[in-house]
Amino acid sequence: MNITIERAALLRSLGHVQSVVERRNTIPILSNVLLRAGDGELSLAATDMDLEIVETVPATVGRPGGTTAPAHTLFDIVRKLPDGSQVELDIGGDGTILTLRSGRSQFKLSCLPVEDFPQLSSGELKHNFSVAAADLRGLIDRTRFAISTEETRYYLNGIYLHAAKSKMGSLETPVLRAVATDGHRLARVEMPLPDGADAIPGVIIPRKTVTEIRKLVDEAADRIELSLSDNKIRFGFDSVVVTSKLIDGTFPDYERVIPVGNDKVMEVDAKLFAAAVDRVATISTEKSRAVKLSLVRGALTLSATSPESGSATEELEVNYAESPLEIGFNSRYLLDITQQIEGEGAQFTLADAASPTIIRDVADSTALYVLMPMRV
Incomplete structure (x- = not known):
């Protein structure tokens, strides 16, 4: 095999496939990337036996053929080559050494046989x-x-x-x-x-x-x-x-898991709510990350306490017209959900302090989130 390829194209494709390769492998061939050259293109493949990525990229093929080379090492070499350079990959002799040349740089990498490389992508998938x-x-x-x-x-x-x-x-x-x-x-x-x-x-x-x-x-x-x-x-x-x-x-x-009897509805500005939760949660302990939501008509008070750090509260205006309610959540989980809300409003549908809460984006009915409460 002998090919010449642009460094940028090779680097991008190697970046895609090598991320599948685990850093530690008990099976040596799984540390390698499969390289096959022919018909004006280079095919790269990597696998961990559960996941396989195959990518083809244009190349000048002087001599078709194939080999497998250490994925992370090859990626690091190409990454450190100068921008705009051309890379020549050559397998000669008994096929156990891959020679990489670029400008005045030359590297020789040990190879393993193509036949040893596992194939995951064979077979038709009917849907x-x-x-x-x-x-x-x-x-x-x-x-x-x-x-x-x-x-x-x-x-x-x-x-x-x-x-x-x-x-x-x-x-x-x-x-x-x-x-x-x-x-x-x-x-x-x-x-x-x-x-x-x-x-x-x-x-x-x-x-x-x-x-x-x-x-x-x-x-x-x-x-x-x-x-x-x-x-x-x-x-x-x-x-x-x-x-x-x-x-x-x-x-x-x-x-x-999705509750159907929740009858208390709160609507709040999603961005203001997320920022307030983030601020108040600064006080909560690293282990529980608990934040309490205290709801009364038209207002929400967020609070957190910690034996080591003290306490924090913040009030927000909300659209809420039901009976008062106090409920606690893991602040990290609350933020994970509110960060998915792209519209302005977040809608919380609640039942009581011990029941799961439904959270939705007011402007988007395609997503629904359920969050379990915690004691605070």
Whole structure:
């Protein structure tokens, strides 16, 4: 194999694929990136056996071929080369050494055989549809903060994606819905159901896959092609293909967590509320991060106390006409949710101090958040 490629193009593609590669690997080949050259392009692939990213980039191919090279080392070398430089990659002789030349720099990297590199992306996935990049970004951004990091509840370590019916009064609209929960808070976001997605199985997309896709979505063209089966999902856009295994588990019946009897409604300016919570929470202890909301007609008092730091209160004008209520929340969870609200108003639908609260964006009915209270 012998190719010449622009440093910027190689760096961008290496940046995409090498982020999948774990820093510590017991299997040497998983530390490497697969390089294949032919037909005027270079294909790069990396995998951790659960997630695979493949990207193609234009290159001048002098001699087709392939090899695998240490991903992080190759990325660091190319990153440190001068802007605008050309990079030559050459495999000669027995194919065990990759020579990289650029200007007066030359590096020799040990390679492993292409045959040893695992293939994850083979096979057809029978459900295929496309979504706008902005819609996928919205689904991810407004749910991923609620993904559980508790490994024992592995079935919560991702975003649950499925086709559903959304009720608006007496009407039911088909939607593509994303849900995430860690047991303390729940995020449910939906968009109109894309053509071809009506028969998809409910799937749980792992947290690492969500993170990698989110990095790539900003660079994507208008639409992203999705393909999925019962155990794999594939995202394709521009010259990138991401294939991932799905979490093999059953997502809980989240509808049961969403309260239906909450009868007390408070509306507040989302930005002012978030800023006030952030200020008051400065006093709360690092362990509990508790903030108390005291509601009376037309007014909200936020307060926090700590044996070490003292106390803090702040008052806000709100739209509230129900009986007085006091309820406590984890301030971090409260901020995570209010930061997703892009409109001016946040609507809280409450019941009592011990029941979960529903939070919505007044201007956007596609997102719903549930937050469990805490004792304060």
